[in-house]
Amino acid sequence: MPTILVADDDANIRELVCLFLRNDGYTTAEAADGKEALEVYAREHVDLVVLDIMMPVMDGWTLCKELRKADPDLPLLMLTARGETWEKVKGFELGTDDYLTKPFDPLELTVRVRALLKRYRIGSAQMIRFGSTTLDRQTYKVISGTESLSLPLKEFELLYKLAGTPGQVYTREQLIDQIWGIDYPGDDRTVDVHIKRLRERFAATPDFRIETVRGLGYRLEVTE
Numbered sequence: 001m002p003t004i005l006v007a008d009d010d011a012n013i014r015e016l017v018c019l020f021l022r023n024d025g026y027t028t029a030e031a032a033d034g035k036e037a038l039e040v041y042a043r044e045h046v047d048l049v050v051l052d053i054m055m056p057v058m059d060g061w062t063l064c065k066e067l068r069k070a071d072p073d074l075p076l077l078m079l080t081a082r083g084e085t086w087e088k089v090k091g092f093e094l095g096t097d098d099y100l101t102k103p104f105d106p107l108e109l110t111v112r113v114r115a116l117l118k119r120y121r122i123g124s125a126q127m128i129r130f131g132s133t134t135l136d137r138q139t140y141k142v143i144s145g146t147e148s149l150s151l152p153l154k155e156f157e158l159l160y161k162l163a164g165t166p167g168q169v170y171t172r173e174q175l176i177d178q179i180w181g182i183d184y185p186g187d188d189r190t191v192d193v194h195i196k197r198l199r200e201r202f203a204a205t206p207d208f209r210i211e212t213v214r215g216l217g218y219r220l221e222v223t224e
Helices: 011-023 034-043 060-070 085-094 106-123 153-164 172-180 189-201
Strands: 003-007 027-031 048-051 076-080 098-101 127-130 133-136 141-144 147-150 208-213 217-222
Touching: 003 011, 003 034, 011 027, 011 106, 027 034, 034 048, 034 060, 048 060, 048 106, 060 076, 060 085, 076 106, 085 098, 085 172, 098 106, 127 153, 133 153, 153 172, 153 189, 153 217, 172 189, 172 217, 189 208
Parallel strands: 003 027, 003 048, 048 076, 076 098
Antiparallel strands: 127 133, 133 141, 141 147, 208 217
């Protein structure tokens, strides 16, 4: 079963989170701060990390950044008492996949963990399928029903990124960095233009839609 690393300086929270995760069938590991979490990650196989923001020695922001350097595809769930929009934006910009505010419903926690692990398995594949639509990264083609469409490289990569983790919100900055590169001289409007083109191309496709998340960015929702 997948191993979940829980990083939180509150021992009671760690115990509670690990209890519910183990009851759902997962193996758990614990860390009281970001530095200890990195040490656990370095010596053990970890499939997902649940992390708090406010921790001593190394906070959740820094931990998230360091984990993203080590593994860009490691699922990260930020668990915190704070819920302001700007903090969600900062978390997504640093690479957090999802966000859950304390106090939390244990059932929601386990559901979100299962969803993140499923997204990771989809995202690590070379071919993504939902409904009658297939994205093939080897040929850079999108097959919708009986039609095959070749997209411009950046449009395909953008769609593949969103489709690889359905439901996950990506900020414009994240998409620029991951699709065009951190040295890209353009601005955020590049993402908006490409999103508009993708929406126009697949307006008649019933399998998915690309949603705008106000104040945050974009996400792809499967509608099959």
